[in-house]
Amino acid sequence: MSSGSAVLPSAGRPPARRARVNWVPYALLLPGLLWLFVFFVVPMITLASQSLQEGDVDNGYTFTGNVAVYGQALQNYWPQLLRSIGYSATATVLALLLGYPLAYFIASRRGAWKNILLVLVIAPFFTSFLIRTLAWQTILADDYLPARFARAIHFTDLLQVLNLSENSSLLSSKFAVICGLTYNFLPFMILPLFTSLDRLDGRLLEAARDLYATPRETFRHITWPLSLPGVVAGTLLTFIPAAGDYINSKLLGNTQTVMIGQVIDAQFLRVLNYPLAAALSFVLLVLILSLVTAYVRRAGTEELV
């Protein structure tokens, strides 16, 4: 057995190469990867195991392999699950539309301006996410300018027709939740876009101009394809956290905008139905991972980190 396992890895390779194993990278990796294994990978296993247990918090849980909890979770909470995916997908598209021009603008600046604008993009991070989301409650409040203006130009009527708001105010609506998600994850969209646009070789754009390409053609055939890695990274960094977020839906939404994160939080921490909450959490993870894998395959990008 021992001789077999010693022969197998080197089969078809010169044995001399195995002698030169460098241990330095493994020593460098060990503490960090061990931390991630114990506190990220193992919890995924305990999460899956928790979902298949029965019992209650006071008397403890026993593993029964109760798969029915997944059926129950999907049956009761599919609207919240679908809503979370829909809201975060919409917010991702909006963030791309808003973020691309700014990323392009910053990448085309020179010297100090570029750095100052980049600092302004990450500056919102320095004030707590929650405080800034609360600020939107003020900004969108009924008697302030944005809401009044929206009513004056019948934007609020349009929102009601589109079923994005239930009354003539901007706050406590689907519209507010999607705006909040878009705003909160916008820097995650802009930074990767900036990185790939900044690397863009200006000579390619000049060449396109020399060959009489219109600006639209230059964008379609050069700028956009070369910025795709940034688009993929930015959309993932926006979509994934937005799908699990429930701060925006709680602070800016109403009872009709409850997202899946809010359900998981309530089931874990207030209802104390651990198996159901764990099942929902696991479903969310699998759903997002499969969407992300399909998307990355389609976009054909491998190097994300």
Add this chain to the structure above:
Amino acid sequence: MAWVRRHLLTAAAMVTLFILLLPNVVVALFAFNKPNGRYNYQWVRFSTDAWANPCGTPGICDSLGLSLRIGVTASLVATLLGTMVAFALGRFRFRGRATTNLLIFMPMATPEVVMGSSLLTLFVAMGLSTGALAILIAHIMFCVSFVVVAVKARVASLDPRLEEAAADLGATPLATFIKVTLPLVAPGIAAGALLAFSLSFDDYIITNFNASPSSITFPMYVWGAAQRGTPVQINVVGTVMFVLSVGIVLTAQLISRSRTKKA
């Protein structure tokens, strides 16, 4: 036509920048408000009361202190672990590279609510209690990946000839690392540490799953306040954090600019 197009781009960029910064302006403005009720959502009149008494509401400064302690510790540990991983990835060819990349990428591709709840199930399964230590463990976990990404970019862009030159001039590997490699990678490490601190300081969702009633972080305090009434002091803290951090980042940039000019 080109003029219109160029200015259309500028206008679109400015709209996005306006949306990004508007909440910060509102937060700062309402730090000078004197609200009538418990909620600080309506402008009433100018006042500096909250600035004179920043710890004026019970619990706010305790929560701030806890968040700062957790943030500093988490960013130090995550920066150390992450930098080591980044050097391994940026410098060495080894088996298991793809697995390492995947393990680093996964925490960034997992919604916070899943990470927070799964960690809670780990602590429940092990019979461990939640609280400040659990929060610290969680924060280090999700910060490591971001540090790796920040430092790896810097390590990969290093000019290997600089280290070879040091070695040719008789520097030991350790001296080369301390005098040549580390100073060159330092901006990446600093960026990673700053990012880790702000992620930790700002986290609500993961923290909430692993907290206990005696470990209320600042974001948890703000969340509670949003249900009970928002004291103006929250805006004061938000504004001070904003001004301090932007100041630190701009000063760091000025220093590095003047250094590159000298060189």
